[in-house]
Amino acid sequence: MRTAYRVETVRSAEAELIARLPEDALMRRAAAGLAAVCAELLGRVYGSRVVLLVGAGANGGDALYAGAALARRGAGVHAVPLAPGRTHPAGLAALIRAGGRVAEDPFAVLASADLVVDGITGIGGRGGLRPDAIPVARAARGSNAVIVAVDLPSGVEADSGEVLGEALRADVTVTFGVHKPALLIDPARALAGTVRLVDIGLEPVLPSVPELESPQHHDVAALLPEPSGESDKYRRGVVGVVAGSARYPGAALLAVAGALRGGAGAVRYVGHAAEAVVARFPETLVHAGPPAKAGRVQAWAVGPGLGEDRDAVREVLASGVPVLVDADGLRLLDAGDVTRRTAPTLLTPHAGEAAALLGVAREEVESARLAAVRELAARYGATVLLKGSTTLIAEPDGRIPVRVDPMGTPWLATAGSGDVLSGLAGSLLAAGLSPYDAATAAAYLHGLAARIAAAEGVPITSSEVARALPAAWHDVRAVG
Numbered sequence: 001m002r003t004a005y006r007v008e009t010v011r012s013a014e015a016e017l018i019a020r021l022p023e024d025a026l027m028r029r030a031a032a033g034l035a036a037v038c039a040e041l042l043g044r045v046y047g048s049r050v051v052l053l054v055g056a057g058a059n060g061g062d063a064l065y066a067g068a069a070l071a072r073r074g075a076g077v078h079a080v081p082l083a084p085g086r087t088h089p090a091g092l093a094a095l096i097r098a099g100g101r102v103a104e105d106p107f108a109v110l111a112s113a114d115l116v117v118d119g120i121t122g123i124g125g126r127g128g129l130r131p132d133a134i135p136v137a138r139a140a141r142g143s144n145a146v147i148v149a150v151d152l153p154s155g156v157e158a159d160s161g162e163v164l165g166e167a168l169r170a171d172v173t174v175t176f177g178v179h180k181p182a183l184l185i186d187p188a189r190a191l192a193g194t195v196r197l198v199d200i201g202l203e204p205v206l207p208s209v210p211e212l213e214s215p216q217h218h219d220v221a222a223l224l225p226e227p228s229g230e231s232d233k234y235r236r237g238v239v240g241v242v243a244g245s246a247r248y249p250g251a252a253l254l255a256v257a258g259a260l261r262g263g264a265g266a267v268r269y270v271g272h273a274a275e276a277v278v279a280r281f282p283e284t285l286v287h288a289g290p291p292a293k294a295g296r297v298q299a300w301a302v303g304p305g306l307g308e309d310r311d312a313v314r315e316v317l318a319s320g321v322p323v324l325v326d327a328d329g330l331r332l333l334d335a336g337d338v339t340r341r342t343a344p345t346l347l348t349p350h351a352g353e354a355a356a357l358l359g360v361a362r363e364e365v366e367s368a369r370l371a372a373v374r375e376l377a378a379r380y381g382a383t384v385l386l387k388g389s390t391t392l393i394a395e396p397d398g399r400i401p402v403r404v405d406p407m408g409t410p411w412l413a414t415a416g417s418g419d420v421l422s423g424l425a426g427s428l429l430a431a432g433l434s435p436y437d438a439a440t441a442a443a444y445l446h447g448l449a450a451r452i453a454a455a456e457g458v459p460i461t462s463s464e465v466a467r468a469l470p471a472a473w474h475d476v477r478a479v480g
């Protein structure tokens with residue numbers, strides 16, 4: 001798992017290390033890593049033009065020491081102090097000693113820069129760029145220079161990934177010791193560019209439980225169910241899919257398509273599209289009556305394209321097996337029906353549905369996704385998968401890390417893709433995964449399937465995402 005830690009955790013780990021090391025040693029390590037990445041990006045350091053945007057804190061110190069290292073290798077380095085009088089003194093002295101200079105005209109040096117080092121703020125930054133820094137940041141962005149953010153793009157909120165004002169978008173972010181939440185969660189993540197992690201020896205002094213976890217192939221491979229010699233279809237799990245309506249028959253087909261490729265032994269479809277489902281997927285068990293009469297399942301997925309069938313949602317939530325609720329199901333659900341449950345529940349809203357469940361505006365969820373997903377999970381006592389540009393998965397127990405899906409792709413913003421995800425995650429639940437793991441594996445496979453389907457760079461349909469799911473399983477297993 002890739003992990004991210006909150007600022008207060010990073011600061012106490014750093015303090016522990018600093019206490020054992022000579023003065024400025026940690027900053028010098030950070031700066032050496034930063035300078036190495038800058039040199040790599042420049043290709044030829046000698047004769048290159050580098051501008052350092054330097055804020056009031058240690059983030060600016062990192063930039064100055066890295067600038068000194070580049071100046072020693074023959075780069076022309078200019079510092080632009082944005083908090084004059086509060087510039088890191090030792091860092092500035094090191095830059096001057098190495099032949100660097102303070103820029104007389106920041107805009108002139110930016111106009112001809114090859115590389116800009118953004119050391120305005122790091123983990124100490126709050127509330128977006130200050131008014132003085134905005135024109136300089138815009139000039140940097142408007143130049144042809146590569147922009148390298150020190151630790152974080154300046155202007156983002158490190159712990160939440162929120163962007164409360166203006167921020168400086170980077171091409172590359174060189175982060176120290178460990179990822180911060182803003183590097184994994186949009187909207188901040190989108191401003192970080194490619195993230196490079198520099199080891200400064202922090203790992204051994206960090207606590208074992210991070211704020212965020214982001215799975216990689218081998219993590220997902222370890223979660224996927226594996227049929228054994230003893231398995232029959234019932235032991236592998238039966239997933240009940242309650243989806244589709246006269247108005248949205250396609251949702252039933254897409255949810256079933258996802259469910260058939262999620263590892264359960266059988267899919268039982270319950271609803272108005274039974275005929276269409278069997279015609280397309282003859283391996284599906286179908287039932288046209290209410291869910292309670294449909295026969296045994298090990299998990300339910302309810303909601304995609306369901307229309308107004310509130311009773312179906314209620315019946316499914318009254319069952320004693322894990323339940324996934326999505327789409328119309330989220331609109332129809334009664335909070336008490338969820339909080340009363342003893343078996344696990346997984347809610348899979350997009351930002352608009354999450355906003356409705358929380359009683360806030362959609363923009364509020366989109367701008368503060370981490371807070372929204374944690375709040376929903378706590379309020380409903382359910383695992384919540386919040387879909388979107390960064391999909392997040394939270395447990396009701398706030399001490400458990402929120403998982404961040406790294407596989408999402410804009411190609412998934414296509415009609416019906418959520419229906420496939422519901423079926424897939426429901427199927428993994430039926431196969432015995434916890435809602436936390438089922439949601440994690442489903443989001444990952446779904447994103448990977450979309451990437452595989454869109455490999456030629458062509459628009460994809462949700463049916464194609466479902467069809468690419470076996471290739472995604474294969475890919476994860478092969479590497480994992």
Ligand SMILES: NC(=O)C1=CN([C@@H]2O[C@H](COP(=O)(O)OP(=O)(O)OC[C@H]3O[C@@H](n4cnc5c(N)ncnc54)[C@H](O)[C@@H]3O)[C@@H](O)[C@H]2O)[C@@H](O)CC1
Pocket residue numbers: 014018026027028030031055056057058059060062120121122123124125126127128129130133150151152155176200
């Ligand atoms: N603690 C350490 O030893 C290490 C710290 N490192 C660096 O130090 C950074 C943290 O340093 P600091 O705690 O000094 O904090 P920052 O350098 O991130 O920010 C410092 C100051 O900027 C001002 N500020 C806050 N918000 C601002 C805004 N929006 N616009 C302009 N100014 C703003 C505040 O006065 C604050 O004190 C890390 O991100 C990392 O880059 C690294 O050198 C690794 C070692």
Ligand SMILES: [K+]
Pocket residue numbers: 059118119120121122149150151152153154
């Ligand atoms: K920065």
